[in-house]
Amino acid sequence: MWQIRPDLPDGTRTARELLLKDPGRVTDTDREALHAFFRSRIEEAKSSDTAASWEEQLGEVLDYTAWHQFTVRLDRANGAGWQPLTKKLHGALSGGEKAIALHLPLFAAVSAHYEAVPQAPRPILLDEVFVGVDTVNRGQVFALLTALDLDLMLTSDHEWCTYGELPGIAVHQLLTGTDDDAVTSARFVWTGTDLEAE
Structure with a gap:
């Protein structure tokens, strides 16, 4: 806040x-x-x-x-209520909690920045997204990104974005050959319920 x-x-x-x-x-x-x-x-x-x-x-x-x-407040649902996210509190969080505590305020700030020009594209680019965050929390984070109406682009060697909270996303898997330097792409689409090859 x-x-x-x-x-x-x-x-x-x-x-x-x-x-x-x-x-x-x-x-x-x-x-x-x-x-x-x-x-x-x-x-x-x-x-x-x-x-x-x-x-x-x-x-x-x-x-x-x-x-x-800008002060980030965190409620860990442990009965302590909302607390300022200090270095000490951040150090006591799990790896996934640390990632979420740092990402969510940034997503909110980016969304607020984009509100100045509502018709403009709203890109957010993430590399190796949400490493250490469990599946349930990942789904919730994707739900937030959807609610903030951000145009998400991400890179990952493990993330397929197949979460019920995410209504749709295109996935491009990069494929390399063994004999040459050629790289090609296989496209998949997550429909909110199924991952379909195109």
Whole structure:
């Protein structure tokens, strides 16, 4: 989840809320609060002992995107509830859990990025996908990728994508000859219920 960085000055959360407010509903009091917030941040930048140029300092003050941090939360269904995914918690996960905990936030971020242009292709390319993730969890991850409407392309020497949660995918198996360097492809289609050779 996106949240305000805890190391930022008081008033940052309020300033963020005011910047996100519908411009038609911003009052004179809101504007004065924003002016006061930015004035104080600029004065802090002026008085700081840094080698950065004035333009760099001003850019840092005005860069509201840097006010945020992304925190991944994990619920392992063990009664502990949602917890921040720290290095310690990540280290205690199994190999498959680690892969899932790292992949799912990335998939969500990619999907959110693609929302800016809804008609554009939504490719996501994965190499040696989900190594160490068990079959049940793989099916659930493919269900998520389908729900996010991502155009999945992957490479693997073991994955055939034959999961009931996946409504369809084309599989191209690369075949090499023993006598020469020729490579050909055999195409299969997973229909959601059957893997059919074409």
